[in-house]
Amino acid sequence: MNKKTNNSPIDWADKLNEFNKRCRQQGLKITPQRIAIYKELSMSRKHPTATDIYTKIRSEYPNISLGTVNSSLLAFAERGVIIIIGASGDPKRFEGNLDPHDHFRCIECHKITDIPQNKHKKIDIPKKLKAKYLVMGKQVLFEGKCDKCR
Amino acid sequence: MNKKTNNSPIDWADKLNEFNKRCRQQGLKITPQRIAIYKELSMSRKHPTATDIYTKIRSEYPNISLGTVNSSLLAFAERGVIIIIGASGDPKRFEGNLDPHDHFRCIECHKITDIPQNKHKKIDIPKKLKAKYLVMGKQVLFEGKCDKCR
DNA sequence: ATGTTTGCAAATAGTTTGCATCCAG
């Protein structure tokens, strides 16, 4: 499509490097399973749940467990290697793409789509907030009905 | 504190009117339970879960059920009488305050605080989004650690 | 060598569903 062609081995090599670096920085051990989990996540633009990733990975690692997938994803998210998105009540959805962008969620089919940040790049963190809290992230979530559901 | 004194009977009468009007417009039946649910929600600045509200209301309506509280809240949210906020994986949190504002969520204690919209009032909906989707709402969620947890 | 991670299983939490009864409009 456009310059952001996924699945290119070069992209993946880059991402893997970045991933390894971040893990080491954060004291997270790098295991084949974790690499597979991260690969599955970062190759997907679909904001998979832990179960989604678990299902996909089972073909490659037949005896990985959902618990492992879940705890790995949580460990990543805790250290900022990935992020968690979506709306409350939904299962957790993970996102490997750390470039700032927004999301659109269909209230009917619950699908989440990436939305590039248009103008408003700089919503940024109100000073009052920074004074009182340690602000580590920001998410903008649009909700409504997607083309298929409306 | 300041002009937004909660719990004032006048505030509540206003809100109740508004609530009744909206319910009628939307074809939702008004029952004592629903009024109690909405009252509990709109009097609270704490973004309660269904269970929170259920627990509180039981003193007044000892045989209301969690299912009823939940389905009422969902019915309200579906029709825009209230909104659902929070992050995925968390239990749903409800919010009766429809004035546009943002939220801060502590990733440790999961508490959610209202954040007034500072400057950036106008993030508003990218045209491309509007073209493709039916956008019904927008949420800005800051995440990090609150004063108590950091 | 050592402390983290894995895999498994069980426990917990939260949400949703089905159905008979009831009540607001």
Add this chain to the structure above:
DNA sequence: CTGGATGCAAACTATTTGCAAACAT
């Protein structure tokens, strides 16, 4: 009257926990 709402219980889905064995550093 009638369709939506209630209350109860059971089913489901997702997440978390505990522990012994395996492995990355």
